Amino acid sequence: MSEQFDVVIVGARAAGAPLAAELARAGVRVCVVDQAKFPSDTASTHVVQPSGVKLLRELGVVDDLLAVAPPLERITMSLDDVTIRADAVSALVGAPGLCVRRITLDQVLVNAAVAAGADVRTRTAVTGLLSDDGDRVCGVRTSHGDIRARVVVGADGVSSTVARLVGASEYAVTAPGRAFTWSYFDAPMAPRDLMWFGKRGDHGFLASPTDNGQFLALVAVPVDARDELRGEREEVLRSGVRRWTELADALDGAQRVGPVRAVVDWHGFFRTSAGPGWVLAGDAGHFKDPTPGQGITDALRQVRHLAAALQQSLTAGDPDEPLRAWWRWRDADAWQMYWFASDLGAPGATPPVQHEMLRRIAADPLLSMQLFRALDHDLPPGELFTPALLLRAAASRLRHGRGQRRLVVREVSGLLRNTVARERLRRQELPSTGAALPVTESASSDVVETVA
Numbered sequence: 123m124s125e126q127f128d129v130v131i132v133g134a135r136a137a138g139a140p141l142a143a144e145l146a147r148a149g150v151r152v153c154v155v156d157q158a159k160f161p162s163d164t165a166s167t168h169v170v171q172p173s174g175v176k177l178l179r180e181l182g183v184v185d186d187l188l189a190v191a192p193p194l195e196r197i198t199m200s201l202d203d204v205t206i207r208a209d210a211v212s213a214l215v216g217a218p219g220l221c222v223r224r225i226t227l228d229q230v231l232v233n234a235a236v237a238a239g240a241d242v243r244t245r246t247a248v249t250g251l252l253s254d255d256g257d258r259v260c261g262v263r264t265s266h267g268d269i270r271a272r273v274v275v276g277a278d279g280v281s282s283t284v285a286r287l288v289g290a291s292e293y294a295v296t297a298p299g300r301a302f303t304w305s306y307f308d309a310p311m312a313p314r315d316l317m318w319f320g321k322r323g324d325h326g327f328l329a330s331p332t333d334n335g336q337f338l339a340l341v342a343v344p345v346d347a348r349d350e351l352r353g354e355r356e357e358v359l360r361s362g363v364r365r366w367t368e369l370a371d372a373l374d375g376a377q378r379v380g381p382v383r384a385v386v387d388w389h390g391f392f393r394t395s396a397g398p399g400w401v402l403a404g405d406a407g408h409f410k411d412p413t414p415g416q417g418i419t420d421a422l423r424q425v426r427h428l429a430a431a432l433q434q435s436l437t438a439g440d441p442d443e444p445l446r447a448w449w450r451w452r453d454a455d456a457w458q459m460y461w462f463a464s465d466l467g468a469p470g471a472t473p474p475v476q477h478e479m480l481r482r483i484a485a486d487p488l489l490s491m492q493l494f495r496a497l498d499h500d501l502p503p504g505e506l507f508t509p510a511l512l513l514r515a516a517a518s519r520l521r522h523g524r525g526q527r528r529l530v531v532r533e534v535s536g537l538l539r540n541t542v543a544r545e546r547l548r549r550q551e552l553p554s555t556g557a558a559l560p561v562t563e564s565a566s567s568d569v570v571e572t573v574a
Contacts, residue, residue, distance in 0.1 A: 127153045127241070128436055130262055130271035132248050132284050135164060135224070137404025137421040138277030139231035140181055142240035144429035150436065152240045153269055155262065156278075157247035161229040164279070165385050167328060167415040168224065168338055169317070171498045172217040174419030177426060179217065186230050191333035192314045193218035197494065200320035200366070201472055206484045208494045215498050219317055221330035221338055223306070227418075248278075251287045251400075259288065259399035273435055273445070274400045275428075277421075282406035285393055290402060294460070294547055296390035299469040300326060301348045302412060303359045303384040304340035309376035312337050318372075319415070322365040323471050326413055329369055336379055339363055342413060344469045348386045355382040385412075390464060392453060396445040403428055408452065410460045413467035414497060420456065423499065427451055461544055462496070462503040473533045474526055478515035479507065512537060 129145055131138045134156035145152045170178065178184050195218050197208045212218050236242050243266070250263035252270060261270035276284025309331075318329040326342035341362030343351060351358050359382055364370045388409070395407035404421040431448035435441045465476075472480070483489040483506070495501040512534065519530045 125153070125267075125269050127151045127269065127271045129153075129273045129275060129432055130155065130269050131275040131277055132156075132262060133276065133278035133282075133404070133406065134158075134160070134232050134235065134242060134244065135228045135277070135279070135404075136231065136418045137406070137425055138275070139228065139235040139242075140177075140422060141275065141277060141403060141425045141429055141432075142235040142242065143181060143231075143238040144425060145432060146235065146238040146240040148429070148433055150433065153271070154235060154240055154242045155246040155248060155264055155269070156242075156244050157265075159245050160232050161225045163223070163225040164228070165383070166224045167340065167412045167417060168221045168227075168332060169328065169330065169415030169418065170220040170222065170227075170422075171416065171419040172211060172215045172219055173498045173500060174422045175217040175220055177419075177422040178220075181231075181234060183230050183234050186233075187220060187222055187227065187333075190226060191220055191222045192331050194220060194315060194317045194330060196313070196316040198316060198318050198320070198368075199493070200318075200368075201480050202322060202477065204477065204480045204484050206480075206490050206493060208490075211494075214491065214494065215500065219330075221317060221332045223332055223334075223336070223338075226333045248283050251284070253399075257398060259397070272399070272441070273432060275432070276400065276402040276406045277404050278406055280388070280405045280409050282393075282402065284400065285402055285406050288397055288400055290394040290397075290407075292391040292393050294390075294392045296411070296460075296464045298345050298388050298390075299411065299464070299467045300342040300413070301345055301351050301384065301386045302340060302342050303351055303355055303362075303382060304338060305356075305359060305382045306332065306336040306338055306379045307373060307376040308335070308379055309337035309373050311374055312372040312376070318366075318369050320366060320369075321472060324469060325362050325365050326467065327362070327366055327369060328413075328415055329363075329372075337373070337376065339369070339373060342467065346469075351384055351386060355384055390460065392456070392460075394449075395452060396442065396449040398442055401428065401432075401445045401448070407449075408456055408460075410456070411463040411467035414459075414463050416459060416463060416499070419499060420459075423455065424452055457548055458502045458504050459499060461540075462507075473529075474519050474523055475512065475516050475530055475533045475537070478519050479511055482511065482515060 128151040131154045134154045142154045199206045247265045252261035314331045320327045328340040332338045395402040431444040434444035492506045496503045
């Protein structure tokens with residue numbers, strides 16, 4: 123016999139658990155299933171931007187997180203010889219940043235969902251979808267039995283089972299520019315309130331103190347170095363850190379804690395994210411280049427809006443329209459940051475005009491503040507990286523960059539072509555939704571590799 127809920131959420135991490143808590147507090151009968159046993163780790167940049175911390179505060183879990191992870195009140199963004207710093211982050215944007223291992227963060231979020239009254243079932247894998255008359259999703263088939271619901275939410279990550287089962291198509295796909303490797307360290311010399319974010323040549327970096335006294339060091343290497351990364355992960359990580367002298371000094375004498383991890387195969391995408399009786403949230407519906415560390419905050423932003431859309435769906439004459447409207451909002455909200463992340467994570471050294479734009483931003487306190495607002499999703503990147511800034515930077519490089527005329531013209535032409543192409547793509551009609559077809563088996567794809 124099937125159980126009946128208003129909403130069943132597949133996935134109990136950064137999107138699914140907060141969504142369950144929001145819905146349960148509103149009186150919605152919600153069930154969450156996840157194949158993992160918590161505490162459970164997963165691939166992540168770990169970073170929660172200040173705007174995401176504000177949402178965690180509204181969820182009521184910030185005190186639990188601050189009990190184990192330090193508030194990040196300082197950020198250093200260093201791109202080769204250009205450095206931009208922010209101090210007193212809370213004073214600037216209203217909250218600090220956080221960097222929390224997913225084995226810690228996700229457990230806190232699951233606890234919040236349980237406390238709110240959601241029915242959370244771990245070690246429960248979804249093996250198929252239920253449908254009425256073959257075209258509308260009305261529940262899930264799991265390893266422990268069927269669960270019926272008026273709406274199924276796929277919050278089960280990049281390799282989403284729900285997305286696969288409904289045939290959700292991808293669009294605006296971007297190829298990976300880099301592969302990522304990271305680990306944790308016992309680093310007594312590293313500052314406890316500072317996040318490091320930067321680039322040296324063709325290597326990218328994200329580093330920060332994290333929960334339980336550990337320190338995260340993440341290095342992004344050119345995507346064509348994937349084979350080297352698979353074979354010599356620890357050496358790739360340590361040699362990468364040495365490229366940023368200040369970061370290497372902070373990790374002087376540090377001892378690695380736990381395995382070295384890597385993500386070597388990924389791509390950016392938007393997916394068809396709403397259909398008859400279903401919707402996709404978090405990485406299941408949209409994934410961007412991890413370089414600017416936006417994924418967790420994106421999931422929290424989406425949850426706030428999706429919770430309201432789901433409540434509307436449960437009472438609307440057309441239950442699918444609020445979910446389609448949310449999908450349109452999601453794309454509009456994510457569009458500029460998606461391409462900003464793609465450009466930031468592009469392979470190779472920083473091109474000369476982009477380098478000059480960053481130098482001008484670093485020299486102007488107002489523009490520097492706007493850069494951190496853009497990273498906090500409080501300002502669309504297009505309002506910072508304007509055509510006027512591009513042209514001023516290009517003119518400067520033409521005047522002072524000897525022998526770079528062709529390179530500058532080619533770079534500016536490419537940037538303008540990309541802008542036009544992305545705007546044309548944005549204006550295209552969204553793909554049609556896929557119909558749900560119930561199946562009995564689910565496939566999985568694990569992009570995380572671990573070495574002890």
